[in-house]
Amino acid sequence: MLRSIIKGVGSCVPDKILSNEDLLKIVDTSDDWIVSRTGIKERRIADKNTKTSDIATEASKKALEMANMEPCDIDLIIIGTVTPDMIFPATSCIVQNNLGIKKAAAFDISAGCAGFIYSLSVADSFIKSGQFKNALVIGVDVLSRITDYTDRSTCVLFGDGGGALVLSADNGESGRGILSTHIHSEGGHDDILKLPAGGSNIPASAESVNNREHYIKMKGSELFKYAVNYLKDVAQEAIKYNNLNSEDIDLFVPHQANTRIIEATAKKLGFPMEKVFVDVYKYGNTSSGSIPLALDEAYRSGRIKQGDIVLVDAIGAGLTWASAMIKW
Ligand SMILES: CC(C)(COP(=O)(O)OP(=O)(O)OC[C@H]1O[C@@H](n2cnc3c(N)ncnc32)[C@H](O)[C@@H]1OP(=O)(O)O)[C@@H](O)C(=O)NCCC(=O)NCCS
Known part of the structure; x- marks a missing residue:
């Protein structure tokens, strides 16, 4: 029976760090409150030129490198995200073009924070059905674009970043x-x-x-x-x-x-x-x-x-x- 195995994994986060100390200058909060309620000490924030597709593309390149595969080997791209570059076209189509992949099916899934596992589930089903062989399954969000930095109850929680898996069809003998x-x-x-x-x-x-x-x-x-x-x-x-x-x-x-x-x-x-x-x-x-x-x-x-x-x-x-x- 066909099974999908993980051949590569990669991730990308923006360089800029927004620490709890930085947030104290923006909203009425404290490091102690944030750490005791959430465990969060810092988060990454994308600069204004960095889009969801850019983070997805970088993470995908690393996953492909680990898988020792070329972009042209990919025949399916699924991105879980609630912060697409635009409402349409799908961010996965933009990533496809960034990577120089031709014709692979590409679409986004909106399932909140569960979006990556939803995407993994769909890609796994496609691979097990035999319709696709090699999928890029990506989860990425740039939540800083939809975070209200005047609302202390939410702005301390969110950050930007994401990752990608290369999922490939396997004959299942390894059990992996x-x-x-x-x-x-x-x-x-x-x-x-x-x-x-x-x-x-x-x-x-x-x-x-x-x-x-x-x-x-x-x-x-x-x-x-x-x-x-x-x-x-x-x-x-x-x-x-x-x-x-x-x-x-x-x-x-x-x-x-x-x-x-x-x-x-x-x-x-x-x-x-x-x-x-x-x-x-x-x-x-x-x-x-x-x-x-x-x-x-x-x-x-x-x-x-x-x-x-x-x-x-x-x-x-x-x-x-x-x-x-x-x-x-
Ligand atoms: C958000 C969360 C950390 C807040 O913790 P909480 O213990 O529920 O806190 P509350 O919302 O009840 O607020 C308690 C008090 O802290 C205050 N407060 C809220 N944000 C604050 C902040 N950043 N700094 C200081 N005080 C804050 C509130 O105003 C409230 O004050 P009040 O009692 O005077 O009204 C917690 O509810 C949580 O983790 N929820 C899940 C959120 C989540 O993970 N969402 C994504 C899931 S995908």
């Missing part, structure tokens, strides 16, 4: 690859996380700009409760589906939203923190960028080795939530 994906959604929660304007509901106008409706609106404490429970549920779903136990997982890589959510989820799942990857303290929440960025860091720092079983999960606007079990 994507073992499962589970994706879920539950509409009706746009009151707790949304970007109100810029779509067909509230098109851009002087009024929408004056009302600051082109920025993220979030009710953090309400979202927190859903996050811990749904991240736990979808991780357990993956563990059960694969007939595994928590002890079989070598590394748990949850969505990097904040350390309190990560620690609470890990505790419910019975994972000691040594088995949990955390880099939110230096990047903040990069939405769809968070999982592939963390996977790249984990792999390149030796936390993931070939043959390891890695569980990833994420939750985001929608609500959407998802998991993937990977034998690396």
Whole structure:
């Protein structure tokens, strides 16, 4: 049976660091409040010339290099993002052109912070069906463009960055690859996380700009409760589906939203923190960028080795939530 295996991984973050100390000069907050509530110490911010497609392109080049593949080998590109360069064309088409790839299918997926795992799930299904052989699966966001730096309850949380995987068809004999994906959604929660304007509901106008409706609106404490429970549920779903136990997982890589959510989820799942990857303290929440960025860091720092079983999960606007079990 065909299976998709990870041949390459890469990531990219902007150089500019926005520290908690920098934020103190902008909003009424404190390093102590931010670190105790979120674990975040700093985040990366793209300069005004850097677009989502630029970060995606750089991450993809690194993933292709590791895979020892040429751009022309890719026949599918999927990007999970909520901050596309433009509403259309899809950012994946821009990345395709940047990389000089011809004719590969390319489209974006909007699934909030779960966008990367949704993209992975779709690419995995295509590869297992035999329709495509080599996919670039990308998760990237430039949240600084939709973050309201006058709103202290949200602006301390978010950062920019992303990563990419090269996923390739394999005959499955090695046992490696994507073992499962589970994706879920539950509409009706746009009151707790949304970007109100810029779509067909509230098109851009002087009024929408004056009302600051082109920025993220979030009710953090309400979202927190859903996050811990749904991240736990979808991780357990993956563990059960694969007939595994928590002890079989070598590394748990949850969505990097904040350390309190990560620690609470890990505790419910019975994972000691040594088995949990955390880099939110230096990047903040990069939405769809968070999982592939963390996977790249984990792999390149030796936390993931070939043959390891890695569980990833994420939750985001929608609500959407998802998991993937990977034998690396
Ligand atoms: C956002 C989050 C850190 C806030 O923590 P919290 O404990 O829920 O805090 P609350 O929102 O209840 O606010 C508590 C107080 O802190 C204040 N506050 C909010 N942001 C602050 C900041 N940056 N600095 C200082 N005080 C702040 C609030 O005004 C409130 O003050 P009040 O009690 O006087 O009204 C937390 O809710 C969270 O992590 N939620 C999940 C968010 C998330 O991860 N979203 C993305 C998921 S994809």
